[in-house]
Amino acid sequence: MLWSVILLSLQVSGLALFFAAFIGVPFGAWLALTRFRGRSIILAVLYTFMGLPPVVVGLMVYLLLSQTGPFAQLQWLFTTNAMVMAQAVISTPIVAGTVMAAVSGVEPDLRRQLLSLGATPLRAMWDVVFEARFGVLLALVAGFGRNISEVGAVMLVGGNIEGFTRVLTTAIVLETRQGKFDLAVSLGLVLLGLSFLVNGLLLILQTRTNGIWRAV
Amino acid sequence: MSDPIIYRLHDIAKSYRGRSAPAVLVPGVMEIRRGEICVIVGPSGAGKSTLLRILGMIEPPTTGWLMFDNQRYDANTQPALSYRRRVVYLFQRPLLLSQSVYDNVNYGLRVRGIKDEQNRVQRAIAQVGLQHLTHANTRTLSGGEAQRVALARALVIEPDILLLDEPTANLDPANVEVIERVIRERNQQQGMTIVLVTHNLFQARRLAQQVGLMLDGKLIEYARASAFFESPVDPRTSAFIRGDMIF
Numbered sequence: 001m002l003w004s005v006i007l008l009s010l011q012v013s014g015l016a017l018f019f020a021a022f023i024g025v026p027f028g029a030w031l032a033l034t035r036f037r038g039r040s041i042i043l044a045v046l047y048t049f050m051g052l053p054p055v056v057v058g059l060m061v062y063l064l065l066s067q068t069g070p071f072a073q074l075q076w077l078f079t080t081n082a083m084v085m086a087q088a089v090i091s092t093p094i095v096a097g098t099v100m101a102a103v104s105g106v107e108p109d110l111r112r113q114l115l116s117l118g119a120t121p122l123r124a125m126w127d128v129v130f131e132a133r134f135g136v137l138l139a140l141v142a143g144f145g146r147n148i149s150e151v152g153a154v155m156l157v158g159g160n161i162e163g164f165t166r167v168l169t170t171a172i173v174l175e176t177r178q179g180k181f182d183l184a185v186s187l188g189l190v191l192l193g194l195s196f197l198v199n200g201l202l203l204i205l206q207t208r209t210n211g212i213w214r215a216v
Numbered sequence: 217m218s219d220p221i222i223y224r225l226h227d228i229a230k231s232y233r234g235r236s237a238p239a240v241l242v243p244g245v246m247e248i249r250r251g252e253i254c255v256i257v258g259p260s261g262a263g264k265s266t267l268l269r270i271l272g273m274i275e276p277p278t279t280g281w282l283m284f285d286n287q288r289y290d291a292n293t294q295p296a297l298s299y300r301r302r303v304v305y306l307f308q309r310p311l312l313l314s315q316s317v318y319d320n321v322n323y324g325l326r327v328r329g330i331k332d333e334q335n336r337v338q339r340a341i342a343q344v345g346l347q348h349l350t351h352a353n354t355r356t357l358s359g360g361e362a363q364r365v366a367l368a369r370a371l372v373i374e375p376d377i378l379l380l381d382e383p384t385a386n387l388d389p390a391n392v393e394v395i396e397r398v399i400r401e402r403n404q405q406q407g408m409t410i411v412l413v414t415h416n417l418f419q420a421r422r423l424a425q426q427v428g429l430m431l432d433g434k435l436i437e438y439a440r441a442s443a444f445f446e447s448p449v450d451p452r453t454s455a456f457i458r459g460d461m462i463f
Contacts, residue, residue, distance in 0.1 A: 109307050112274055116305040118373065119327045120297065131313060 001163075006190060009167040012080055012154070013147035016087030017095075020143050024092045025136060028099030029129045033111060046100075049093035054086075058153030061086040065157065078159040083167070086153035091143035098142055102135020103128060134206060141202050145195055168194075219286065222377065222409055223248035223271060228280035230266050238278070240266045241434045248426070251407040253399070255420040255441075257456070258430035264413040265308070265381050267430065271411055272305030272379045285376075301328065305379040310366035312354040317346060317365050320354055324373035340372035341365075343401070345394055360391030367395060371402060378402070380412040384419065396423060417457065421445060429453050 031042065063069050065077040065085075076082040106128050114124040129136065151169035158165035160174060168191045175184035228242040240263040248254050248271075256264045269275040270282060273295040281290035284303070289295055304324070312320050322337045341347055344364035354362060363383065370378055380399070384392040400423065402408045414420060420427055420441075427444040429437045429452070437444065437453040448454050 107309075107311060109309070110311050110313075113305075113307050113311040114323070114327075115300075116272055116274060116303070117324045117327065117369065118297075118301040118304075119323075123327055127313065 002187075002190075004163065005166055005168055005171050005187075006194075008080070008165075009148060009169075009191075010194075012083045012167060013087060013144060016084045016091060016147045017140060017144045019084070019088040020091040020095045020147075021140055024095030024139070024143070025099050025129070027092075028096035028139070029103050029125060031096070032100045032103035033125055033128065046093055046097055050097045052090060052093065053152070054090055054150050055152035055156065057089050058086055058156030061089065061153065061157050077157060078161060078165060080158070080165060082157035083154045083165060086157050087147040087150055090150060090153060091146050094146055095139045095143040098139035099129075099132075099136055102132040102139065105135065106131045137202060137205065141198055144198055148194060148198075149191065218250070220250050221247045222250040222285055224283040225270075226281050226283070228267075228270060228277045228282065230263075230270060230275065231278045237433060239263050239433050240270070240277075240430075242267065242280070243435070246428070246435060246438055248409065248411060250409055251403070252425040253403050253410045253412065253423050254426040254428070255424035256411065256413045256428045256430060256435075257415065257417060257420050259415055262430040263433035264415075264430050266433075267435070268305065268379050268381050268411065268413050271377075272303055273300055274305055301373075302375055303377040303379065304370040304373060304375040306366055306370050306381060306383060308382045308385060310354075310359075310362035312357075312362055312365055312369075314353065314355055316351050316353055317341060317357075318350050320365055321368045321372050323369055328373075337372055340368040343371065343398055344368045360387050363387060363391065364394060367398060371398070374406065375408070377409045377411065380410065382414055383412065384414070384416070392419075399423060417459075429456055431456075 031039070031046070061082060062077065064071050065074065065082055066072060074081075076085065110131065111124050111128050114127055115121065119127065149169065151173060154165075154167060155170050155173065158167070158170065160166050160170040166174075168187055172184050172187045172191070175181075175187065225242050225246040227244065228240065228246075229238040230240040231238045256267060258264050266275070270277050273284070273289055276289065276291045276293070278291060281288050283289075284295075284299065287295075287299055313323065318337060318341070321340050322333075325333050325337070338347070338350070341350055344367055346361060346364055346368070349357065349361065354365060357365065367383065384395050387395070396419070399410055399412070403410050412423065424441040427439065427441050428435050429444075429450075431452060437448060437450045439448070444453065445457060448457065
Protein backbone atom coordinates (compact mmCIF):
# COMPACT_ATOMS: atom_id res chain seq x y z
CA MET A 1 0.00 0.00 0.00
CA LEU A 2 2.80 2.40 1.02
CA TRP A 3 4.75 1.97 -2.20
CA SER A 4 1.70 2.50 -4.37
CA VAL A 5 0.93 5.72 -2.46
CA ILE A 6 4.52 6.94 -2.86
CA LEU A 7 4.60 6.04 -6.55
CA LEU A 8 1.26 7.72 -7.20
CA SER A 9 2.44 10.86 -5.37
CA LEU A 10 5.57 11.01 -7.51
CA GLN A 11 3.60 10.28 -10.67
CA VAL A 12 0.96 12.96 -10.07
CA SER A 13 3.40 15.63 -8.87
CA GLY A 14 5.93 14.83 -11.59
CA LEU A 15 3.35 15.02 -14.36
CA ALA A 16 1.92 18.25 -12.93
CA LEU A 17 5.46 19.68 -12.84
CA PHE A 18 5.96 18.69 -16.49
CA PHE A 19 2.91 20.74 -17.53
CA ALA A 20 3.86 23.59 -15.20
CA ALA A 21 7.36 23.68 -16.72
CA PHE A 22 6.02 23.43 -20.28
CA ILE A 23 3.99 26.60 -19.74
CA GLY A 24 5.85 28.32 -16.91
CA VAL A 25 9.44 28.27 -18.20
CA PRO A 26 8.79 29.95 -21.59
CA PHE A 27 6.21 32.29 -20.07
CA GLY A 28 8.58 33.38 -17.28
CA ALA A 29 11.44 33.85 -19.76
CA TRP A 30 9.21 35.85 -22.09
CA LEU A 31 8.10 38.11 -19.22
CA ALA A 32 11.72 38.69 -18.23
CA LEU A 33 12.93 39.51 -21.73
CA THR A 34 10.13 41.65 -23.14
CA ARG A 35 8.62 45.01 -22.30
CA PHE A 36 5.09 45.87 -23.38
CA ARG A 37 2.06 47.82 -22.28
CA GLY A 38 0.14 45.98 -19.57
CA ARG A 39 3.16 43.94 -18.44
CA SER A 40 2.87 45.26 -14.88
CA ILE A 41 -0.74 44.06 -14.71
CA ILE A 42 0.31 40.58 -15.82
CA LEU A 43 3.08 40.65 -13.19
CA ALA A 44 0.60 41.64 -10.46
CA VAL A 45 -1.69 38.76 -11.47
CA LEU A 46 1.29 36.35 -11.59
CA TYR A 47 2.47 37.36 -8.11
CA THR A 48 -1.07 36.92 -6.79
CA PHE A 49 -1.30 33.47 -8.37
CA MET A 50 2.03 32.47 -6.84
CA GLY A 51 0.31 32.61 -3.49
CA LEU A 52 -2.96 30.97 -4.57
CA PRO A 53 -4.55 28.99 -1.73
CA PRO A 54 -4.54 25.36 -2.96
CA VAL A 55 -8.02 24.73 -1.61
CA VAL A 56 -9.35 27.57 -3.80
CA VAL A 57 -7.65 26.01 -6.83
CA GLY A 58 -9.17 22.68 -5.84
CA LEU A 59 -12.60 24.29 -5.69
CA MET A 60 -12.16 25.93 -9.12
CA VAL A 61 -11.00 22.68 -10.72
CA TYR A 62 -13.83 20.83 -8.98
CA LEU A 63 -16.41 23.26 -10.39
CA LEU A 64 -14.89 23.03 -13.88
CA LEU A 65 -14.97 19.22 -13.87
CA SER A 66 -18.22 18.65 -11.95
CA GLN A 67 -21.42 17.45 -13.62
CA THR A 68 -22.57 21.05 -14.13
CA GLY A 69 -19.15 22.37 -15.15
CA PRO A 70 -17.94 23.12 -18.69
CA PHE A 71 -15.53 20.14 -18.74
CA ALA A 72 -17.92 17.57 -17.25
CA GLN A 73 -17.71 15.37 -20.36
CA LEU A 74 -14.03 14.69 -19.61
CA GLN A 75 -15.16 12.74 -16.51
CA TRP A 76 -11.92 13.58 -14.74
CA LEU A 77 -13.36 14.35 -11.31
CA PHE A 78 -11.99 11.95 -8.66
CA THR A 79 -9.26 10.75 -11.03
CA THR A 80 -5.54 11.39 -11.07
CA ASN A 81 -6.03 13.61 -14.13
CA ALA A 82 -7.96 16.09 -11.98
CA MET A 83 -5.20 15.97 -9.36
CA VAL A 84 -2.53 16.64 -12.02
CA MET A 85 -4.62 19.51 -13.37
CA ALA A 86 -5.03 21.10 -9.93
CA GLN A 87 -1.35 20.75 -9.04
CA ALA A 88 -0.28 22.13 -12.43
CA VAL A 89 -2.50 25.19 -11.86
CA ILE A 90 -0.89 25.71 -8.46
CA SER A 91 2.73 25.28 -9.56
CA THR A 92 2.71 27.02 -12.96
CA PRO A 93 2.77 30.56 -11.48
CA ILE A 94 5.54 29.52 -9.07
CA VAL A 95 7.66 28.14 -11.92
CA ALA A 96 6.95 31.15 -14.16
CA GLY A 97 7.66 33.71 -11.41
CA THR A 98 10.90 32.05 -10.31
CA VAL A 99 12.11 31.62 -13.90
CA MET A 100 11.30 35.28 -14.57
CA ALA A 101 13.39 36.35 -11.57
CA ALA A 102 16.27 34.10 -12.64
CA VAL A 103 16.30 35.27 -16.27
CA SER A 104 15.95 38.91 -15.18
CA GLY A 105 19.18 38.44 -13.24
CA VAL A 106 21.16 37.72 -16.43
CA GLU A 107 23.08 40.70 -17.84
CA PRO A 108 20.45 42.59 -19.91
CA ASP A 109 22.80 43.34 -22.83
CA LEU A 110 23.73 39.66 -23.26
CA ARG A 111 20.72 38.99 -25.48
CA ARG A 112 21.55 41.95 -27.73
CA GLN A 113 25.18 40.79 -27.90
CA LEU A 114 24.09 37.30 -28.98
CA LEU A 115 21.78 38.79 -31.62
CA SER A 116 24.69 40.84 -32.92
CA LEU A 117 26.77 37.67 -33.15
CA GLY A 118 24.15 36.33 -35.56
CA ALA A 119 21.69 34.46 -33.32
CA THR A 120 18.02 34.43 -34.26
CA PRO A 121 15.76 36.06 -31.62
CA LEU A 122 14.54 32.61 -30.47
CA ARG A 123 18.07 31.22 -30.24
CA ALA A 124 19.27 34.27 -28.28
CA MET A 125 16.33 33.90 -25.88
CA TRP A 126 17.12 30.21 -25.38
CA ASP A 127 20.79 30.95 -24.65
CA VAL A 128 19.87 33.64 -22.12
CA VAL A 129 17.53 31.17 -20.36
CA PHE A 130 20.30 28.57 -20.42
CA GLU A 131 22.57 31.14 -18.78
CA ALA A 132 20.03 31.23 -15.94
CA ARG A 133 19.89 27.42 -15.81
CA PHE A 134 20.48 27.12 -12.07
CA GLY A 135 17.59 29.50 -11.39
CA VAL A 136 15.40 27.52 -13.79
CA LEU A 137 16.31 24.31 -11.97
CA LEU A 138 15.47 25.99 -8.69
CA ALA A 139 12.08 26.96 -10.13
CA LEU A 140 11.40 23.33 -11.04
CA VAL A 141 12.40 22.13 -7.58
CA ALA A 142 10.18 24.78 -5.97
CA GLY A 143 7.30 23.72 -8.21
CA PHE A 144 7.78 20.06 -7.39
CA GLY A 145 8.00 20.83 -3.67
CA ARG A 146 4.75 22.75 -3.86
CA ASN A 147 3.08 19.87 -5.74
CA ILE A 148 4.22 17.00 -3.57
CA SER A 149 3.30 18.77 -0.31
CA GLU A 150 -0.10 19.99 -1.49
CA VAL A 151 -3.15 18.49 0.20
CA GLY A 152 -6.27 20.67 -0.07
CA ALA A 153 -6.74 20.63 -3.84
CA VAL A 154 -5.96 16.94 -4.40
CA MET A 155 -8.26 16.00 -1.55
CA LEU A 156 -11.11 17.96 -3.15
CA VAL A 157 -10.69 16.84 -6.76
CA GLY A 158 -9.17 13.39 -6.15
CA GLY A 159 -11.34 12.25 -3.27
CA ASN A 160 -8.55 10.28 -1.53
CA ILE A 161 -9.77 6.94 -2.94
CA GLU A 162 -7.60 4.07 -1.76
CA GLY A 163 -5.50 2.51 -4.50
CA PHE A 164 -6.72 5.05 -6.98
CA THR A 165 -6.27 8.68 -5.93
CA ARG A 166 -4.66 8.38 -2.50
CA VAL A 167 -1.32 10.18 -2.27
CA LEU A 168 1.05 10.78 0.63
CA THR A 169 -0.51 14.01 1.87
CA THR A 170 -4.12 12.78 1.74
CA ALA A 171 -3.07 9.50 3.36
CA ILE A 172 -1.49 11.46 6.25
CA VAL A 173 -4.74 13.37 6.77
CA LEU A 174 -6.75 10.14 6.77
CA GLU A 175 -4.45 8.27 9.15
CA THR A 176 -4.39 11.23 11.54
CA ARG A 177 -8.17 11.42 11.56
CA GLN A 178 -8.30 7.70 12.33
CA GLY A 179 -5.89 8.13 15.20
CA LYS A 180 -3.15 6.06 13.51
CA PHE A 181 -0.47 8.54 14.45
CA ASP A 182 2.43 6.10 13.99
CA LEU A 183 1.50 5.54 10.36
CA ALA A 184 0.78 9.24 9.82
CA VAL A 185 4.22 10.19 11.19
CA SER A 186 5.87 7.50 9.04
CA LEU A 187 4.18 8.83 5.94
CA GLY A 188 5.23 12.36 6.97
CA LEU A 189 8.84 11.18 7.24
CA VAL A 190 8.62 9.64 3.77
CA LEU A 191 7.32 12.97 2.46
CA LEU A 192 10.15 14.81 4.18
CA GLY A 193 12.62 12.28 2.77
CA LEU A 194 11.35 12.91 -0.76
CA SER A 195 11.75 16.67 -0.32
CA PHE A 196 15.24 16.12 1.07
CA LEU A 197 16.09 13.90 -1.90
CA VAL A 198 14.99 16.52 -4.42
CA ASN A 199 16.83 19.34 -2.63
CA GLY A 200 19.90 17.13 -2.23
CA LEU A 201 19.88 16.47 -5.96
CA LEU A 202 19.79 20.21 -6.59
CA LEU A 203 22.71 20.74 -4.22
CA ILE A 204 24.74 18.02 -5.97
CA LEU A 205 24.04 19.60 -9.34
CA GLN A 206 25.05 23.02 -8.04
CA THR A 207 28.25 21.70 -6.44
CA ARG A 208 29.15 19.76 -9.57
CA THR A 209 28.74 22.85 -11.71
CA ASN A 210 30.82 24.91 -9.29
CA GLY A 211 33.36 22.10 -9.25
CA ILE A 212 33.70 22.32 -13.01
CA TRP A 213 34.28 26.04 -12.70
CA ARG A 214 36.92 25.54 -10.03
CA ALA A 215 38.67 22.73 -11.87
CA VAL A 216 39.58 24.79 -14.93
CA MET B 217 32.96 46.92 -58.83
CA SER B 218 31.48 47.30 -55.37
CA ASP B 219 30.71 50.68 -53.87
CA PRO B 220 33.74 51.87 -51.82
CA ILE B 221 31.30 53.34 -49.31
CA ILE B 222 29.81 50.69 -47.01
CA TYR B 223 27.81 53.01 -44.68
CA ARG B 224 25.96 56.19 -45.58
CA LEU B 225 24.14 57.98 -42.78
CA HIS B 226 21.53 60.56 -43.74
CA ASP B 227 20.49 63.14 -41.12
CA ILE B 228 20.44 60.55 -38.35
CA ALA B 229 18.87 61.50 -35.02
CA LYS B 230 18.13 59.25 -32.07
CA SER B 231 15.86 60.42 -29.26
CA TYR B 232 14.81 58.70 -26.08
CA ARG B 233 11.58 59.21 -24.19
CA GLY B 234 12.01 61.69 -21.36
CA ARG B 235 14.93 63.53 -22.99
CA SER B 236 14.29 66.79 -24.79
CA ALA B 237 17.47 66.85 -26.92
CA PRO B 238 18.38 63.95 -29.23
CA ALA B 239 20.96 61.56 -27.79
CA VAL B 240 22.64 61.46 -31.18
CA LEU B 241 22.56 63.81 -34.11
CA VAL B 242 24.52 63.30 -37.29
CA PRO B 243 23.55 66.18 -39.57
CA GLY B 244 23.96 65.83 -43.33
CA VAL B 245 25.67 62.77 -44.76
CA MET B 246 28.34 60.72 -43.02
CA GLU B 247 30.13 58.02 -45.01
CA ILE B 248 32.30 55.15 -43.88
CA ARG B 249 34.60 53.58 -46.45
CA ARG B 250 34.91 49.85 -46.95
CA GLY B 251 38.05 48.39 -45.40
CA GLU B 252 39.07 51.32 -43.24
CA ILE B 253 39.39 51.88 -39.51
CA CYS B 254 37.09 54.67 -38.43
CA VAL B 255 37.41 55.95 -34.87
CA ILE B 256 34.75 58.02 -33.14
CA VAL B 257 36.14 59.99 -30.22
CA GLY B 258 34.51 62.16 -27.62
CA PRO B 259 33.94 62.40 -23.89
CA SER B 260 31.73 59.99 -21.96
CA GLY B 261 28.03 60.52 -22.64
CA ALA B 262 28.67 62.21 -25.99
CA GLY B 263 26.51 59.66 -27.85
CA LYS B 264 29.31 57.58 -29.36
CA SER B 265 27.90 54.22 -28.23
CA THR B 266 24.40 55.15 -29.43
CA LEU B 267 25.78 55.97 -32.86
CA LEU B 268 27.64 52.65 -32.88
CA ARG B 269 24.44 50.76 -31.94
CA ILE B 270 22.66 52.42 -34.87
CA LEU B 271 25.48 51.29 -37.18
CA GLY B 272 25.16 47.80 -35.71
CA MET B 273 21.41 47.84 -36.45
CA ILE B 274 20.81 47.10 -32.76
CA GLU B 275 18.80 50.29 -32.33
CA PRO B 276 17.00 52.04 -35.20
CA PRO B 277 17.39 55.81 -35.63
CA THR B 278 14.38 57.92 -34.64
CA THR B 279 14.65 59.99 -37.81
CA GLY B 280 16.91 59.79 -40.85
CA TRP B 281 18.20 56.61 -42.38
CA LEU B 282 21.24 54.47 -42.80
CA MET B 283 22.35 52.85 -46.05
CA PHE B 284 24.34 49.71 -45.38
CA ASP B 285 25.77 48.30 -48.58
CA ASN B 286 22.89 49.93 -50.49
CA GLN B 287 20.22 48.52 -48.14
CA ARG B 288 18.17 51.15 -46.34
CA TYR B 289 17.63 50.87 -42.60
CA ASP B 290 15.43 53.30 -40.67
CA ALA B 291 12.88 53.50 -37.85
CA ASN B 292 10.41 51.35 -39.79
CA THR B 293 12.76 48.74 -41.22
CA GLN B 294 13.87 45.52 -39.64
CA PRO B 295 17.26 44.43 -41.02
CA ALA B 296 17.24 41.02 -42.68
CA LEU B 297 19.17 38.33 -40.79
CA SER B 298 21.57 37.89 -43.73
CA TYR B 299 22.49 41.60 -43.52
CA ARG B 300 22.59 41.67 -39.74
CA ARG B 301 25.03 38.76 -39.78
CA ARG B 302 27.57 40.78 -41.77
CA VAL B 303 28.00 43.21 -38.88
CA VAL B 304 29.18 42.37 -35.37
CA TYR B 305 28.86 44.84 -32.52
CA LEU B 306 30.95 44.27 -29.42
CA PHE B 307 29.64 45.81 -26.23
CA GLN B 308 32.02 47.53 -23.87
CA ARG B 309 31.72 44.68 -21.36
CA PRO B 310 32.71 41.24 -22.68
CA LEU B 311 29.25 39.61 -22.09
CA LEU B 312 30.46 36.03 -22.32
CA LEU B 313 28.41 32.90 -21.72
CA SER B 314 29.26 30.77 -18.64
CA GLN B 315 30.86 28.15 -20.84
CA SER B 316 34.38 27.39 -22.02
CA VAL B 317 36.45 29.86 -24.01
CA TYR B 318 36.17 27.49 -27.00
CA ASP B 319 32.36 27.33 -26.82
CA ASN B 320 32.14 31.11 -26.57
CA VAL B 321 34.40 31.70 -29.55
CA ASN B 322 32.53 29.03 -31.52
CA TYR B 323 29.15 30.69 -30.78
CA GLY B 324 28.80 32.73 -33.98
CA LEU B 325 29.67 29.71 -36.13
CA ARG B 326 27.27 27.46 -34.19
CA VAL B 327 24.29 29.77 -34.68
CA ARG B 328 25.11 29.92 -38.40
CA GLY B 329 25.06 26.14 -38.57
CA ILE B 330 28.80 26.00 -39.41
CA LYS B 331 30.25 22.84 -37.89
CA ASP B 332 33.65 21.17 -37.73
CA GLU B 333 35.58 24.41 -37.81
CA GLN B 334 37.89 23.59 -34.90
CA ASN B 335 40.95 25.02 -36.63
CA ARG B 336 39.17 28.29 -37.32
CA VAL B 337 38.14 28.61 -33.67
CA GLN B 338 41.60 27.64 -32.44
CA ARG B 339 43.18 30.20 -34.79
CA ALA B 340 40.96 32.99 -33.46
CA ILE B 341 41.79 32.03 -29.87
CA ALA B 342 45.50 31.89 -30.72
CA GLN B 343 45.36 35.29 -32.41
CA VAL B 344 44.34 36.89 -29.11
CA GLY B 345 47.02 34.84 -27.32
CA LEU B 346 44.75 32.68 -25.20
CA GLN B 347 45.41 29.18 -26.58
CA HIS B 348 46.41 28.02 -23.08
CA LEU B 349 42.90 28.90 -21.85
CA THR B 350 40.93 27.21 -24.65
CA HIS B 351 39.01 24.91 -22.30
CA ALA B 352 38.82 27.27 -19.32
CA ASN B 353 35.43 28.44 -18.16
CA THR B 354 34.99 32.14 -18.80
CA ARG B 355 34.12 32.71 -15.14
CA THR B 356 37.76 32.14 -14.29
CA LEU B 357 39.14 34.79 -16.67
CA SER B 358 40.52 38.21 -15.83
CA GLY B 359 38.92 41.33 -17.35
CA GLY B 360 41.57 41.60 -20.05
CA GLU B 361 41.34 37.91 -20.96
CA ALA B 362 37.54 38.12 -21.12
CA GLN B 363 37.77 41.11 -23.45
CA ARG B 364 40.16 39.21 -25.70
CA VAL B 365 37.78 36.22 -25.79
CA ALA B 366 34.96 38.58 -26.77
CA LEU B 367 37.13 39.91 -29.61
CA ALA B 368 38.04 36.39 -30.79
CA ARG B 369 34.33 35.46 -30.70
CA ALA B 370 33.62 38.32 -33.11
CA LEU B 371 36.66 37.71 -35.33
CA VAL B 372 36.01 34.02 -35.91
CA ILE B 373 32.87 34.94 -37.87
CA GLU B 374 34.97 37.13 -40.18
CA PRO B 375 32.28 39.82 -40.45
CA ASP B 376 32.44 42.57 -43.05
CA ILE B 377 32.11 45.17 -40.31
CA LEU B 378 33.35 45.05 -36.74
CA LEU B 379 31.97 47.66 -34.36
CA LEU B 380 33.91 48.04 -31.12
CA ASP B 381 32.58 50.01 -28.17
CA GLU B 382 35.54 51.10 -26.00
CA PRO B 383 37.26 47.72 -26.43
CA THR B 384 40.21 48.64 -24.22
CA ALA B 385 38.52 50.66 -21.49
CA ASN B 386 39.99 49.79 -18.07
CA LEU B 387 42.55 47.39 -19.52
CA ASP B 388 46.27 47.30 -18.77
CA PRO B 389 48.78 48.28 -21.53
CA ALA B 390 49.64 44.63 -22.36
CA ASN B 391 46.01 43.77 -23.12
CA VAL B 392 45.56 47.06 -25.00
CA GLU B 393 48.56 46.19 -27.16
CA VAL B 394 47.14 42.74 -28.02
CA ILE B 395 43.72 44.10 -28.94
CA GLU B 396 45.10 46.95 -31.06
CA ARG B 397 47.47 44.55 -32.85
CA VAL B 398 44.60 42.17 -33.68
CA ILE B 399 42.44 45.05 -34.92
CA ARG B 400 45.25 46.24 -37.23
CA GLU B 401 46.00 42.72 -38.50
CA ARG B 402 42.38 41.94 -39.39
CA ASN B 403 41.98 45.30 -41.09
CA GLN B 404 45.17 44.95 -43.13
CA GLN B 405 44.98 41.23 -43.93
CA GLN B 406 41.25 40.82 -44.56
CA GLY B 407 40.19 44.36 -45.32
CA MET B 408 37.71 44.22 -42.45
CA THR B 409 35.94 47.55 -41.89
CA ILE B 410 36.27 48.53 -38.25
CA VAL B 411 34.43 51.30 -36.44
CA LEU B 412 35.76 51.90 -32.98
CA VAL B 413 34.51 54.19 -30.26
CA THR B 414 36.92 55.51 -27.66
CA HIS B 415 37.57 58.49 -25.43
CA ASN B 416 41.29 57.81 -25.79
CA LEU B 417 42.80 60.21 -28.34
CA PHE B 418 46.13 58.37 -28.33
CA GLN B 419 44.37 55.20 -29.40
CA ALA B 420 42.62 57.12 -32.18
CA ARG B 421 46.00 58.41 -33.40
CA ARG B 422 47.45 54.88 -33.38
CA LEU B 423 44.60 53.20 -35.25
CA ALA B 424 42.42 55.59 -37.21
CA GLN B 425 42.30 56.32 -40.89
CA GLN B 426 39.13 58.36 -40.43
CA VAL B 427 38.15 60.17 -37.22
CA GLY B 428 34.92 61.71 -35.96
CA LEU B 429 34.42 63.84 -32.85
CA MET B 430 31.13 63.77 -30.97
CA LEU B 431 30.19 66.34 -28.38
CA ASP B 432 26.84 66.54 -26.58
CA GLY B 433 25.32 63.98 -28.91
CA LYS B 434 26.36 65.75 -32.10
CA LEU B 435 28.98 64.75 -34.64
CA ILE B 436 30.85 68.02 -34.98
CA GLU B 437 33.82 66.98 -37.12
CA TYR B 438 34.50 63.99 -39.35
CA ALA B 439 37.68 63.85 -41.43
CA ARG B 440 40.70 61.84 -42.52
CA ALA B 441 42.97 61.19 -39.53
CA SER B 442 45.75 63.47 -40.80
CA ALA B 443 43.36 66.37 -41.41
CA PHE B 444 41.54 65.77 -38.12
CA PHE B 445 44.68 65.92 -36.02
CA GLU B 446 46.71 68.47 -37.99
CA SER B 447 44.21 70.93 -39.38
CA PRO B 448 40.83 70.53 -37.68
CA VAL B 449 38.05 72.81 -38.93
CA ASP B 450 36.00 73.18 -35.76
CA PRO B 451 37.67 75.08 -32.88
CA ARG B 452 36.18 72.57 -30.43
CA THR B 453 38.11 69.80 -32.20
CA SER B 454 41.34 71.77 -31.80
CA ALA B 455 40.55 72.25 -28.13
CA PHE B 456 39.73 68.54 -27.68
CA ILE B 457 43.01 67.53 -29.34
CA ARG B 458 44.93 69.95 -27.11
CA GLY B 459 43.29 68.34 -24.10
CA ASP B 460 41.31 71.41 -23.06
CA MET B 461 38.21 70.89 -20.92
CA ILE B 462 35.54 71.52 -23.52
CA PHE B 463 32.68 69.60 -21.89
